[in-house]
Amino acid sequence: MQLKELAEKLQCRLVGNGEIEVHRLAPLCEASEGDLTVVVNARDLPKLEASRASAVIVGEGSPPWSKPALLANDPHLVFVHALRLFSAPDHPMPGAHPSSIVQEDAQLAEDVAIGPLSVVEAGVTIGPRSIVGAQVYIGKGCRIGADCRFYPQVMIRDGVEIGDRVIIHSGAVIGSDGFGYLKDRQGARIKVPQIGRVILEDDVEIGANVTIDRATMGATRIKRGTKIDNLVQIAHNVVVGADTVIAAMSGISGSVEIGDRVTLAGQVGIADHVKIGDDVTVGAQAGVTKSLPPGGAFLGFPAVPHLEFKRSVAAINRIPQLLMAIKRIEARLASLEGTMRKRQEEAQTSQSASEGGPK
Structure with a gap:
């Protein structure tokens, strides 16, 4: 099928040589001569220049490219319609x-x-x-x-x-x-x-x-x-x-x-x-x-x-941090309790010494 005929059937704007024959559809990484491919995202346009595809479906307003193209507002949807044209199911004899x-x-x-x-x-x-x-x-x-x-x-x-x-x-x-x-x-x-x-x-x-x-x-x-x-x-x-x-x-x-x-x-x-x-x-x-x-x-x-x-998942993901924080708090509390006990023991010892001294 010629590219210009395909453009008419898909209601796309044709840019470049419409006499090219398109034999099948192929992904960008596998396309060869005679294939029509699609670029849905503009970031893939550099890959298009290295591709052997004969033509491409791209979005309106995309950066410049060198291959003949069909321009579409929704290139992915147009590619799906093209797939339907090229892959009509077989119809067995009645x-x-x-x-x-x-x-x-x-x-x-x-x-x-x-x-x-x-x-x-x-x-x-x-x-x-x-x-x-x-x-x-x-x-x-x-x-x-x-x-x-x-x-x-x-x-x-x-x-x-x-x-x-x-x-x-x-x-x-x-x-x-x-x-x-x-x-x-x-x-x-x-x-x-x-x-x-x-x-x-x-x-x-x-x-x-x-x-x-x-x-x-x-x-x-x-x-x-x-x-x-x-x-x-x-x-x-x-x-x-x-x-x-x-x-x-x-x-x-x-x-x-x-x-x-x-x-x-x-x-x-x-x-x-x-x-x-x-x-x-x-x-x-x-x-x-x-x-x-x-x-x-x-x-x-x-x-x-x-x-x-999502809030629950975020809270669950914080559990390891919370456990570490609790351990640090427990350690600090244990240290403070130890210091308090030591001071109490020192105070009791001092009081006992003062009570048992010379009178």
Whole structure:
């Protein structure tokens, strides 16, 4: 693709030779002839001159450079759009692979693709242009929208509802039983039937090896535009708001309600029945044990407002100094007490001598 054509598609201002052919995108340190790279920070511009890249995306107002360039207000975002142009996913031929099993009453749009060894159970509906990879299982009565993509070895249990443009990566299990047990009079644990559903709304993306449990009753719901990283556990009856981001290895207990535009960093844990307000950020490895109001940033275990947590950490870091100060105070007190005792003994000796002298 010529650089001038790319500039038009990305709506960037072109500086330099627009006839250059761009074949791929590459990081600054690895770029070679025919590559387009990006400089997000002006301090990296000196490295650009040493790079073999044919062209670069840089920010408006950056210092001078010698290579043909696409100027953008947000070069990182433009580079992401360029990645989308150069890395369009493959589209397999529509239809079901001969080795797949598709029940007769399943309703598949004409241009749906079903990969090898996949199973589509009775009552399933799949919308236009959706792609089901190899060894995917789709349980009875699932409803799947348009333009979805399920990578190999995804498992979707019975009755799950999935909107449009949903991406699910390999190893994810959607709709497994919620973790619910009660003790009987003898102390044995009795399984609580999990008869609810999972609903994934439009534009949700689910990472590899994520598990989302079906509700006991009602629905576990992931709302529009939410992105979930790898290795996340979401328990039964959880509601995750729109445009929320959940990073890897986080665990969300049953009946938690998470607001819109929330960010959960890596390894966050949330106790059951907690409510998290809109626009909250929870830092890495935090443990949320109580409901959090909207708009705040929280850290630590138990999670507290980030400034309070930072003050606590600062205080903890001062403990060695405080211990040394206490030792110095104790030593000084011991010295003063020793001096006082010595003076008292001298005074007593002097008094005794004066009382026992000649009369």
